[in-house]
Amino acid sequence: MIHLPGLNQASTAAGxxxxxxxxxxxxxxxxxxxxxxxxxxxxxxxxxxxSADRSNPPATNNFLEIGWTVALLVIGLPVFVWAASMxxxxxxxxxxxxxxxxxxxQWMWEVVHDNxxxxxxxxxxxxxxxxxxxxxxxxxIHSLWIPDFRVKQDVLPGRYTTLWFxxxxxxxxxxxxxxxxxxxxxxxxxxxxxxxxxxxxxxxENAAQGTSLAAQGEQLFSRLGCAACHKLNEQEDGRxxxxxxxxxxxxxxxxxxxxxxxxDYIRRSIVDPQAQIVAGYEPIxxxxxxxxxxxxxxxxxxxxxxxxxxxGANQGK
Amino acid sequence: xxxxxxxxxxxEERTPVSSSPRRPKNYLNTSYTARSWLLTTxxxxxxxxxxxxxxxxxxxxxxxxxTMRLELLTxxxxxxxxxxxxxxxxxxxxxMVWFFLIPSIPTTLGNFLIPLMIGAEDLAFPRLNLxxxxxxxxxxxxxxxxxxxxxxxxxxxFYTPYSSVYSNTAVALVIVGIVISGFSSIFTGIxxxxxxxxxxxxxxTWFRMPLFVWSHYATSLILxxxxxxxxxxxxxVGIERVFGVGIFDPSLGGDPLLFQHLFxxxxxxxxxxxxxxxxxxxxxIVAAFARRRVxxxxxxxxxxxxxxxxxxLVWGHHMFVSGQSIYAGMVFSVLSFLVAIPSAVKVFNxxxxxxxxxxxxxxxxxxxxxxxxxxxxxxxxxxxVASLSFDVHVHDSYFVVAHFHYIMVGSTVLAYLGxxxxxxPKISGRLYSAWWGRFSAILIFAGFNLTFFPQFIVGYLxxxxxxxxxxxxxxxxxxxxxxxASILALGYVLPLVYLLYSLQNGRxxxxxPWEATGLEWQTSSPPPTENFLEPPIVTHDAxxxxxxxxSSSTGGQP
Ligand SMILES: [Cu+2]
Ligand SMILES: [Cu+2]
Numbered sequence: 001m002i003h004l005p006g007l008n009q010a011s012t013a014a015g016x017x018x019x020x021x022x023x024x025x026x027x028x029x030x031x032x033x034x035x036x037x038x039x040x041x042x043x044x045x046x047x048x049x050x051s052a053d054r055s056n057p058p059a060t061n062n063f064l065e066i067g068w069t070v071a072l073l074v075i076g077l078p079v080f081v082w083a084a085s086m087x088x089x090x091x092x093x094x095x096x097x098x099x100x101x102x103x104x105x106q107w108m109w110e111v112v113h114d115n116x117x118x119x120x121x122x123x124x125x126x127x128x129x130x131x132x133x134x135x136x137x138x139x140x141i142h143s144l145w146i147p148d149f150r151v152k153q154d155v156l157p158g159r160y161t162t163l164w165f166x167x168x169x170x171x172x173x174x175x176x177x178x179x180x181x182x183x184x185x186x187x188x189x190x191x192x193x194x195x196x197x198x199x200x201x202x203x204x205e206n207a208a209q210g211t212s213l214a215a216q217g218e219q220l221f222s223r224l225g226c227a228a229c230h231k232l233n234e235q236e237d238g239r240x241x242x243x244x245x246x247x248x249x250x251x252x253x254x255x256x257x258x259x260x261x262x263x264d265y266i267r268r269s270i271v272d273p274q275a276q277i278v279a280g281y282e283p284i285x286x287x288x289x290x291x292x293x294x295x296x297x298x299x300x301x302x303x304x305x306x307x308x309x310x311x312g313a314n315q316g317k
Numbered sequence: 318x319x320x321x322x323x324x325x326x327x328x329e330e331r332t333p334v335s336s337s338p339r340r341p342k343n344y345l346n347t348s349y350t351a352r353s354w355l356l357t358t359x360x361x362x363x364x365x366x367x368x369x370x371x372x373x374x375x376x377x378x379x380x381x382x383x384t385m386r387l388e389l390l391t392x393x394x395x396x397x398x399x400x401x402x403x404x405x406x407x408x409x410x411x412x413m414v415w416f417f418l419i420p421s422i423p424t425t426l427g428n429f430l431i432p433l434m435i436g437a438e439d440l441a442f443p444r445l446n447l448x449x450x451x452x453x454x455x456x457x458x459x460x461x462x463x464x465x466x467x468x469x470x471x472x473x474x475f476y477t478p479y480s481s482v483y484s485n486t487a488v489a490l491v492i493v494g495i496v497i498s499g500f501s502s503i504f505t506g507i508x509x510x511x512x513x514x515x516x517x518x519x520x521x522t523w524f525r526m527p528l529f530v531w532s533h534y535a536t537s538l539i540l541x542x543x544x545x546x547x548x549x550x551x552x553x554v555g556i557e558r559v560f561g562v563g564i565f566d567p568s569l570g571g572d573p574l575l576f577q578h579l580f581x582x583x584x585x586x587x588x589x590x591x592x593x594x595x596x597x598x599x600x601x602i603v604a605a606f607a608r609r610r611v612x613x614x615x616x617x618x619x620x621x622x623x624x625x626x627x628x629x630l631v632w633g634h635h636m637f638v639s640g641q642s643i644y645a646g647m648v649f650s651v652l653s654f655l656v657a658i659p660s661a662v663k664v665f666n667x668x669x670x671x672x673x674x675x676x677x678x679x680x681x682x683x684x685x686x687x688x689x690x691x692x693x694x695x696x697x698x699x700x701x702v703a704s705l706s707f708d709v710h711v712h713d714s715y716f717v718v719a720h721f722h723y724i725m726v727g728s729t730v731l732a733y734l735g736x737x738x739x740x741x742p743k744i745s746g747r748l749y750s751a752w753w754g755r756f757s758a759i760l761i762f763a764g765f766n767l768t769f770f771p772q773f774i775v776g777y778l779x780x781x782x783x784x785x786x787x788x789x790x791x792x793x794x795x796x797x798x799x800x801x802a803s804i805l806a807l808g809y810v811l812p813l814v815y816l817l818y819s820l821q822n823g824r825x826x827x828x829x830p831w832e833a834t835g836l837e838w839q840t841s842s843p844p845p846t847e848n849f850l851e852p853p854i855v856t857h858d859a860x861x862x863x864x865x866x867x868s869s870s871t872g873g874q875p
Binding site: 006007013016017020021024027028031032035036038039042043046047048052053054055056057058059060061064065068069072073076077079080082083084086087088090091092106139140141143145147148150151152153154156157158159161174176177178179180181182183184185186187272289 | 399400403470472474476478479482483484566567568570572573574607609610612613614615616637638639640643646647650651654657658661662664665666668669671672673674675676677678686689690693694697698700701703704705706707709710712713714777778779781782783784785786787788790
């Protein structure tokens with residue numbers, strides 16, 4: 001595919017976005033040349049003093065008006081459909097993805113891998129493998145942009161957003177914050193390191209101190225006293241619902257609605273438990289908003305997720 | 318009357334024709350006291366008060382922009398630091414949007430011309446009109462006070478929770494200033510709507526109105542319907558900020574995207590507040606200098622209304638990567654493609670108006686052609702950013718900065734200047750130097766493109782907006798851009814100089830120097846306070862030639 005100078009095509013999406021860009025450029029150039037060409041042609045031909053025929057100038061022409069309106073629709077709508085289907089594809093991640101957690105905060109990117117390895121303003125990831133960034137902000141809105149991949153997603157406080165892509169080239173690619181987030185917004189940049197898959201595995205396991213995210217969550221779970229109400233096996237009855245197998249399940253709420261227990265739901269259940277009460281339970285769970293930060297929440301969610309599987313194995317999201 | 322008009326304007330004229338005493342009484346020479354200006358209810362004088370005010374604000378916003386362009390000459394923060402830079406782009410945006418672009422054409426040319434064009438003596442509510450100027454000035458000075466007392470660093474978009482919780486600058490004060498000025502927008506909008514409904518001269522039917530009036534009608538509808546939403550959302554930001562009530566900050570139980578929805582529900586239509594009047598000016602100029610009726614008059618008129626209505630349905634195209642539902646994104650995307658159609662229809666109709674015309678390339682026409690060119694580029698790049706997967710890449714990059722400057726600065730400012738040059742003889746009663754007029758029109762067009770075209774490229778290559786320091790590989794584009802900005806700045810200063818010079822030294826203007834149609838050209842230059850010495854009766858369609866469209870001769874003395 002055509003390569004634009006100064007910018008790598010380093011993801012599966014990049015080439016397609018560039019192609020769309022070139023098609024849009026083609027259409028636009030056509031219209032710019034058409035309009036400016038006609039303006040110049042008429043301008044010269046009908047300039048004051050020229051002897052051009054000016055008899056019976058038309059006042060209006062319905063056929064022409066409808067014609068160019070339809071022509072615009074015929075040109076525009078396919079572009080819309082193409083761009084929209086590409087967007088749909090780029091927004092909905094495939095099933096077998098590698099999840100990497102990203103925390104945005106004024107003014108740095110903190111990256112947490114599932115095995116507990118952390119990095120600041122750097123993201124290491126494998127080439128030719130779909131990766132999903134699971135992102136949240138600790139303060140204001142940020143936006144993670146990797147120009148060489150042509151992908152971007154705002155990172156919001158209070159809610160997870162995700163960004164997925166598949167890198168197709170190894171190397172180092174800049175990462176920038178695109179949403180204005182305060183004084184050092186322009187400094188909120190970093191580097192994406194795309195590695196061969198084997199190198200990536202080695203890099204990941206190189207984390208000497210490694211307590212996995214789920215294990216950290218397990219520790220928090222007991223330290224915060226969650227286990228007082230949430231029992232971990234089906235024999236014991238707790239005051240709170242059993243969290244085994246919760247992740248990904250459909251939960252019936254007190255008001256009769258249902259909701260899928262995803263990361264956002266579990267996060268809300270911990271920081272704002274009164275917002276959604278599980279049917280059949282008393283609203284007695286206290287909020288933990290002041291005792292946990294976004295890192296702890298990621299760990300807790302990762303732990304609860306690991307419980308999704310009866311045998312408690314860490315499955316990854 | 319049209320004999321007068323045949324005097325060509327093209328020649329440079331240095332010798333001032335004898336001074337004013339021989340002029341009949343008009344709105345300018347009825348009284349010279351400060352009081353007669355500051356307490357005037359004459360729409361023409363109020364238009365001039367606005368013109369002075371927005372020229373001042375344009376200078377303030379322009380100085381901020383110039384400083385930013387200087388800073389961006391190098392990739393490092395060597396001229397100003399991050400904090401100053403953030404305050405500069407915030408103040409540039411706030412001043413330019415609310416204190417220049419939105420009021421620009423409506424409150425100056427619209428104020429001056431709408432009553433003249435429809436054959437009325439004044440606007441429907443002359444005192445409300447004066448009040449709106451005072452409200453605007455109070456809003457402007459409160460905003461300037463916020464700048465002086467520390468500045469604001471949120472960007473003109475005030476995204477929450479940064480603006481409502483995290484920023485420690487004078488956000489609340491600047492919000493007060495903007496909300497106050499919003500009332501002046503609403504007053505002006507109401508005044509125009511009522512005037513256009515109620516004050517048209519006998520025979521001036523809706524479909525005989527100049528397209529300038531149509532576009533101001535559409536603009537006024539948006540002003541009245543959208544501005545309250547802006548006031549509401551900014552007040553909510555203030556409440557969260559001052560009282561800590563959770564509205565937009567999730568840690569207080571709020572929703573940050575709610576802010577974006579409300580803000581863009583106003584601010585997208587606001588783009589059309591800025592561009593529709595410019596389209597109106599362009600229709601007038603093209604018709605006048607092609608000596609033709611505007612091709613497809615009704616389509617152009619209805620296109621204005623279609624833009625006003627559809628413009629309310631596309632706000633979510635600012636939020637394709639914000640985390641809003643992807644299905645919402647698709648709806649907003651297709652609607653954004655649709656809203657481009659009426660704009661394109663206008664461009665085609667202006668082009669077709671030149672067909673079989675008798676085209677004069679005077680200064681206003683150069684501005685109008687420049688407008689069409691820049692608007693075409695701005696509109697087409699609008700389709701780029703309306704295309705979902707493309708926008709994901711360029712959102713919040715310099716590509717977007719370039720796109721909206723083509724529309725808001727390129728097009729609107731060119732239309733504003735084109736309008737000023739077109740109606741200057743009517744407003745001031747004087748002619749300016751045609752040579753300097755053409756020269757600065759070309760200078761502005763060239764400077765503008767040099768400033769903003771490189772930004773499309775650097776945005777696509779990955780430069781985010783609102784960066785005071787950037788990656789070195791982007792420098793060459795930024796240098797081009799800064800070079801263009803210096804040409805542009807010169808281009809903006811020149812008209813100020815030669816137009817002011819013409820006030821004393823320009824030749825006296827005839828009533829209809831451009832052989833234009835339209836009631837405003839049937840009365841004297843400058844018009845008498847009551848606009849028409851005898852109330853006009855309209856018997857012709859807009860732009861119809863060649864016979865006069867007014868039943869009796871009014872104030873046509875030399
Ligand atoms: Cu940022
Ligand atoms: Cu918009």
